[in-house]
Amino acid sequence: MSLTAADVEKVALLSRLMLSPEELQSLTSEMASIVEYVDQLAEVDTSDVEPMAHAVEMHNVTKDDAVAQSLSREQALATAPKHNNEGYLVPAVLGD
Amino acid sequence: MSLTSLSAVEQSRKLQAGEVSAVDLARAYLDRIDEHNPGVGAFLRYDAERALTAARHIDERRKAGEPLGPLAGVPVAVKDILAEQGERTTCASRMLEEFRAPYDSTVIARLKAADAVLLGRLNMDEFAMGGSTENSALGKTSNPWDLKCSPGGSSGGSAAAVAADFAPLTIGTDTGGSIRQPAAFCGITGMKPTYGRVSRFGLVAFASSLDQVGPMARSAEDLALLYGAIAGHDPQDSTSLNQPIGDLSTISQPLKGLRIGYAKEHFAAGLDGEVDEAVRTALKVYEALGATLVEVSLPHSKYAVATYYVIAPCEASSNLARYDGVHYGYRSDVAKITAELSAQRAALEEAGERRAAEDLDTPLVRMYRQSRSEAFGPEVKRRIMLGTYALSAGYYDAYYLKALKVRRLIRQDFDKVFEQVDVLAGPTTATPAFELGSLVDDPLAMYLVDLYTVSANLAGVPAMSLPCGFSKSGLPIGLQLQAKPLAEETLLRAAYMYQNETEWHLQRPAL
Numbered sequence: 001m002s003l004t005a006a007d008v009e010k011v012a013l014l015s016r017l018m019l020s021p022e023e024l025q026s027l028t029s030e031m032a033s034i035v036e037y038v039d040q041l042a043e044v045d046t047s048d049v050e051p052m053a054h055a056v057e058m059h060n061v062t063k064d065d066a067v068a069q070s071l072s073r074e075q076a077l078a079t080a081p082k083h084n085n086e087g088y089l090v091p092a093v094l095g096d
Numbered sequence: 097m098s099l100t101s102l103s104a105v106e107q108s109r110k111l112q113a114g115e116v117s118a119v120d121l122a123r124a125y126l127d128r129i130d131e132h133n134p135g136v137g138a139f140l141r142y143d144a145e146r147a148l149t150a151a152r153h154i155d156e157r158r159k160a161g162e163p164l165g166p167l168a169g170v171p172v173a174v175k176d177i178l179a180e181q182g183e184r185t186t187c188a189s190r191m192l193e194e195f196r197a198p199y200d201s202t203v204i205a206r207l208k209a210a211d212a213v214l215l216g217r218l219n220m221d222e223f224a225m226g227g228s229t230e231n232s233a234l235g236k237t238s239n240p241w242d243l244k245c246s247p248g249g250s251s252g253g254s255a256a257a258v259a260a261d262f263a264p265l266t267i268g269t270d271t272g273g274s275i276r277q278p279a280a281f282c283g284i285t286g287m288k289p290t291y292g293r294v295s296r297f298g299l300v301a302f303a304s305s306l307d308q309v310g311p312m313a314r315s316a317e318d319l320a321l322l323y324g325a326i327a328g329h330d331p332q333d334s335t336s337l338n339q340p341i342g343d344l345s346t347i348s349q350p351l352k353g354l355r356i357g358y359a360k361e362h363f364a365a366g367l368d369g370e371v372d373e374a375v376r377t378a379l380k381v382y383e384a385l386g387a388t389l390v391e392v393s394l395p396h397s398k399y400a401v402a403t404y405y406v407i408a409p410c411e412a413s414s415n416l417a418r419y420d421g422v423h424y425g426y427r428s429d430v431a432k433i434t435a436e437l438s439a440q441r442a443a444l445e446e447a448g449e450r451r452a453a454e455d456l457d458t459p460l461v462r463m464y465r466q467s468r469s470e471a472f473g474p475e476v477k478r479r480i481m482l483g484t485y486a487l488s489a490g491y492y493d494a495y496y497l498k499a500l501k502v503r504r505l506i507r508q509d510f511d512k513v514f515e516q517v518d519v520l521a522g523p524t525t526a527t528p529a530f531e532l533g534s535l536v537d538d539p540l541a542m543y544l545v546d547l548y549t550v551s552a553n554l555a556g557v558p559a560m561s562l563p564c565g566f567s568k569s570g571l572p573i574g575l576q577l578q579a580k581p582l583a584e585e586t587l588l589r590a591a592y593m594y595q596n597e598t599e600w601h602l603q604r605p606a607l
Contacts, residue, residue: 016464051500055291055556061334081427091459
């Protein structure tokens with residue numbers, strides 16, 4: 001299956017990236033060759049194999065349900081590019 | 097003999113005996129860093145004042161007879177990917193160039209509790225994605241054995257720092273070989289513990305099911321010292337193993353009846369002749385020490401790189417979604433973005449293309465896209481794109497789910513091998529260090545460098561690299577040892593046996 005520039009453009013939007021025309025061109029060919037390489041996985045018979053998402057399969061690891069210290073609002077907001085001391089500020093979500 | 101040429105274990109002994117002070121030791125390293133870091137580039141940042149203050153404090157506490165931690169006064173340097181409260185944690189990315197972590201990662205907290213003297217932060221591939229440290233947006237690192245060559249990656253700064261005697265102990269991380277490959281290229285010893293052995297709390301995530309923090313040092317004995325200080329259960333990390341870390345005081349005891357496996361797939365086409373010979377010679381050293389050599393097979397190992405380059409980018413694309421220019425990190429100029437969008441909309445409406453005008457990004461989406469595109473480097477973008485593609489509608493089953501199934505087959509290969517042998521030995525990399533710049537234009541060729549290392553991450557088994565020779569051009573060669581899950585003690589003992597017989601790990605580059 002070959003990858004087109006339009007496919008890559010669509011993936012860029014899903015990835016929340018903007019690609020320059022040069023990046024679009026180089027990524028289309030690089031991704032195509034990498035995808036072609038990983039396509040060899042298709043030749044492995046995995047019909048009776050359970051997927052393995054983690055090397056150590058642990059389930060339902062929980063912490064005690066107890067009140068503990070966490071970051072203060074000041075500390076959390078201190079790392080933000082823009083805030084008003086109460087919350088994060090972003091460009092208008094609706095309209096301009 | 098200078099202080100910086102002693103092992104960390106010897107330094108610790110001298111500190112405890114009062115033969116040397118923590119201040120003298122820190123100063124000896126800082127002098128070397130001042131002199132040689134401009135050429136090697138292992139450190140992104142170091143703070144002499146801060147290190148000396150910490151060292152002075154330890155000396156005072158020792159003088160007062162206070163109890164001290166296992167690394168008291170020993171200098172340690174850390175890959176710039178572990179959060180340290182109030183300090184910059186950049187991941188060698190423009191995205192986090194000014195980010196100051198609001199809390200300590202567990203590894204940093206344990207190093208502080210062990211009374212290590214933290215020297216500074218080491219260079220790496222951006223977000224740990226790469227095998228040459230050339231993807232760093234913030235600095236260039238060279239291999240101390242040949243400044244034209246790559247130190248490997250992504251923990252290239254951590255490996256180069258040990259090789260150049262900038263620190264006796266460093267911390268690296270390994271998602272597909274990022275401790276072992278640079279350890280091999282720089283002629284040092286490094287270990288990726290079993291997945292879950294060292295806490296990932298406060299480690300900036302790349303591929304969460306594969307990431308593992310580990311120690312890097314000159315010898316297995318020094319590795320054990322650092323590993324003992326950072327490993328162990330952490331309730332803050334739900335994937336942390338609640339298992340005892342084993343008795344590290346026994347590492348100098350040889351393993352009796354040691355069975356060493358070598359996989360025929362590790363000695364196939366593509367393996368450099370000098371590496372092949374050095375690794376086979378290392379196997380003979382073990383044989384001479386009484387070990388039995390057993391040929392084994394890892395039939396699915398040829399699919400490891402393909403499996404890895406589906407799973408790791410998928411997890412990365414998800415993990416790196418957090419860099420949105422809102423909560424932390426880089427944000428591009430919003431006024432400029434809004435003006436550009438308005439101009440684009442006006443132009444499209446003018447041309448009667450109403451549909452296209454409606455399809456334009458909202459200001460918020462454009463802010464995400466523009467910020468991420470300006471602040472991420474090419475390799476990070478490539479992996480986000482690959483992962484997003486492999487997880488997108490229509491491709492999930494063919495790529496991600498398929499890779500997870502092959503991952504299980506790879507793990508089962510290891511399970512079978514470790515029924516027959518205690519340790520699996522082979523080359524860490526197919527070739528010695530390559531020249532800087534030689535693979536940057538060929539991402540797939542760069543990915544294939546990970547051929548022998550990625551399987552350990554997919555399977556979650558512990559693995560290490562130790563020096564076993566040099567090429568004719570004077571570059572180090574690495575021997576990889578792997579063992580079953582939780583068997584770090586076996587690995588360290590096996591490595592100690594070898595290093596007790598050989599002197600490869602004691603060789604130092606001329607800077």
